[in-house]
Amino acid sequence: MCGFVALYNIKNHPVSSEHLKEMTDVITHRGPDDSGFFTDCQVGLGFRRLSIIDLEGGKQPLSNEDGDIWIAFNGEIYNYQELQAWLKDRGHQFKTESDTETIVHLYEEVGFDCPKHLRGMFSFMIWDRKKQLFFGARDHFGIKPFYWTETEDFFAFGSEIKSLLKVNGVHKKVNPTSLYHYLTFQYVPDPETMFDGIHKLPPGHQVMIKDGKLTIEPYWKVEFTPEEKPFSYFVDGTRQILEESVLKHRVSDVPRGAFLSSGIDSSSIVAMLRQHEEVKTFTVGFDIPGYSELDIARDTSQFLKTDHHEVKISAERYLQELPRLIWHQDEPVADPSAIALYFVAELASQYVTVVLSGEGADEFFGGYNIYREPHSLRMFSSLPGSMKSALRQVAGVLPDGVKGKSFLIRGSKSVEERFFGNALIFSEELKQKVTMSNLSNDPAYVSPFKITSEIYKGAAGYDDVTKMQYLDIHSWLRGNILMKADKMTMANSLELRVPFVDPKVFEFAAKIPTKYKIAEGTTKYVLREAMKDLLPPQIKTRKKLGFPVPTRVWLRGEFYSWAKELIYSAEVDEYINKAYVLYMLDEHKEGKVDYSRRIWTILIFMLWHQIFIEEKYCFGPFVSPYIETRRKNLETFRVG
Structure with a gap:
């Protein structure tokens, strides 16, 4: 898990390493362990590394043995060892044991079909010197971010928008259409962002630049293929494919752990992981009744015998960290749980470098109420x-x-x-x-x-x-769930892995008929049955809770004055009717109507605008204060 940048000079002028360094310095949090740069005439690659696999040999940018194919890659490839063995049989020579080099040789072997063979999370750019082309791709479901923009001089690519804002000719400007969509969805749908002229590469797509022309096309698409087979077939098959996916997601040369909430998704991941190793688990909660999963997660931890850690967040701390975390998000995402996710990631980063989590189970197995x-x-x-x-x-x-x-x-x-x-x-x-x-x-x-x-x-x-x-899958999962998961964990230099969001898992889940997904008065029925012998009985029957955050309560109390001041001070009058927002805030405070989601959506946009457009806040490169602690843990992990 890392961060990359890439530049292609449209006018065939050289790319400077200093420019690349400026772009990568701002995402130091994604890769505090190392950095690297490669330039070749009109192209350049920059990289920040969080060392996970092949700690010594996996430095980037990385090339093939001839030095004519170079890559900068963010993510993890879980089938890289099988691909590596196949490629060696085909005569390819490897100089490292990294999954990154596997992509290079796979591209040599199969060309633009390369992404179709990858099982994992990824966004990458490859420079092919011989063919004089740039080629890149984003994983099937959008676990890893991939942004791009075009200026008079450059095509620019990166893991975060902050890097692209360092490119000459990129201007910070709101995209009004994106704002309209944000007000509907609470995030900006692909392929646009809240910044005018900055775009997302959609999941399952690849990009190519040849002779100064950029093209984007899909390499994969989501297809449901329900089959008429016995219920037991789907229960057994779900258990088998998930256990296999968890095994794949264990591969790392650094300590691992897992997030644990009150629901079946994360509990299932922990239970399957626990069959193979001792597990550290992490949970976040709040002081307000009805807004905490701590007790249930604690009981599940005791049942599964994990080394459990938890953090309780106050309104004051939540609000104190909010501006910096909006900066980490790049775009406004008005999901209050995104900020809560940051705090549990911060806790986990004190102990491990990799965490497994349960995102994607609802979309694949039919879990939302x-x-x-x-x-x-x-x-x-x-x-x-x-x-x-x-x-x-x-x-x-x-x-x-x-x-x-x-x-x-x-x-x-x-x-x-x-x-x-x-x-x-x-x-x-x-x-x-x-x-x-x-x-x-x-x-x-x-x-x-x-x-x-x-x-x-x-x-x-x-x-x-x-x-x-x-x-x-095409909207909520990629625009909200996976986006916040990546940004809030990487803000803590922590790699998040999501075993449910796996092409093989989806391939099987897509076969399950609806009558087995929504059944017996509940959701995710097949998944619940597949996991029931691994989990406490109450987890199997527990309804979907989500990730509750008490913003509804806080906006009537601790957050009210802050919200009012933000509404007055944000320079967004050309976009937002402040009088109407103040009306909603007061109606909400008096308990007449619950406007909390609408108010929060507006407030997050206003805060984002102050940070990125008005530049009222100044954030520089940030590295988790627990990096040194983690490095000591790594030495213990190696010895153990």
């Missing part, structure tokens, strides 16, 4: 369109708060009309209030329906639950 909605709305499925339209009109005139109004509205809509993913913060009507704009007359405006409808096209023919999973 909202996935039960199609079953609850099944009575509407046989109604003709005209009757559904009439029901919607009737519901529309009912006063807010009338029981059944929301049920009628949602039942009268198709899944494509009602489901935007796991977050729908502001409706189109409310967005016009909060931005003081008539969106329909704005030529730059793109409806969020345009974003989701393009995704739904790939799910045509699936049942409604599978359509919801498909949408979440």
Whole structure:
């Protein structure tokens, strides 16, 4: 796990190492152990290393034996040993035991099909001297970030936007369309970012520059292929593929641990990991009742006999760290749990360099409670369109708060009309209030329906639950779940691994029929049955809790004055109707309406704007204070 940058000078001018160093210095937190640079005429690669595999030999940028193919790579390849053995049989000569060199020789062997063979998390750029081309790719689901931009002089690539902001000709400017989408989804959907002119390479895509022209194309796509087989087949197969994935994700030359919450996802990972080794586990919680998983995680730890560690976060500390953590995120992501994740990562970084976690289980195995909605709305499925339209009109005139109004509205809509993913913060009507704009007359405006409808096209023919999973994999998983997981762990120089988010695991999960995913009044039914003998009984039946953070409570108390001051001081009047935001804040404080998610979404954008656009905060290279402690732990790990 590391960070990379890459430059391609469009005018064929030399790239300077000093420029690359400036770009990599700002992401020192991603790789505090080492740095490296390579330049060749109009191209340059820069790298920051967090040493995980082949501690001595895995330095980057790295080349083949002839020095005509160079790579900068962020991530881990879990099938690299099998690929390495195959490549050696094909006559390739290796000088290291690193997974990085495996990608180089794989590219030599199969060319642009290289990413299709990789099992892991990755973003990389390869410079092919002979062919004079730049080639890069991002992993199947977007575990690792990959940003790019174009200026008059450069194509620039990197693991974080902060690096690209150091490129000559890149200007810090808000993308108004991205802001509109952020207000819907609480993050900016691929392929755009909140910065005008800076883009994400979508997961499962590759990029190539040849003769100064950039092209992007997919190398893989998500496909669900349900099979009619006995329930036991899917239970046994789920257990088998997950155990195999956890084994693959154990590979490292540094100490490992795991995050542990109150749910089945992380508990399953810990239980499978515990079958092979002693495990250190880490949990975060809060003082407020209903907002802490500490007790349940502690009980699970005792059941699994792990070496457990926990941290409890106060409102004061949460708010104190918030600006720097928004800086680490690069873009505004209005998920309060992202900040909580930072604190448990900080705790883990005192003991280990690698942690395993349970992200992705909900999207792959059908775990979100909202996935039960199609079953609850099944009575509407046989109604003709005209009757559904009439029901919607009737519901529309009912006063807010009338029981059944929301049920009628949602039942009268198709899944494509009602489901935007796991977050729908502001409706189109409310967005016009909060931005003081008539969106329909704005030529730059793109409806969020345009974003989701393009995704739904790939799910045509699936049942409604599978359509919801498909949408979440293409939006919520990559835009929120994996983004916050990467940024908040790497802020602590900690490598996060997600065994559920694995191509082989998905390949099997995609075969499970919906009747086995949503069953017996619960979600993730196959997964629960597959794991039941490894976990405490209460974990198997526990409903999805999420990662609760008490911002709802704090905005009525400890955060109220801070929020009000931020609203007044942020220079975002051209984007945000501050009077309406202040109205929501006061209504929320008085307990009249729960506006916490909407308020938090606006506040995070305002804080992001102060940090990146107004530059009211100054953050430099940051390295976890626990790095030296971890290095001592590594020596103990080697001896042990």
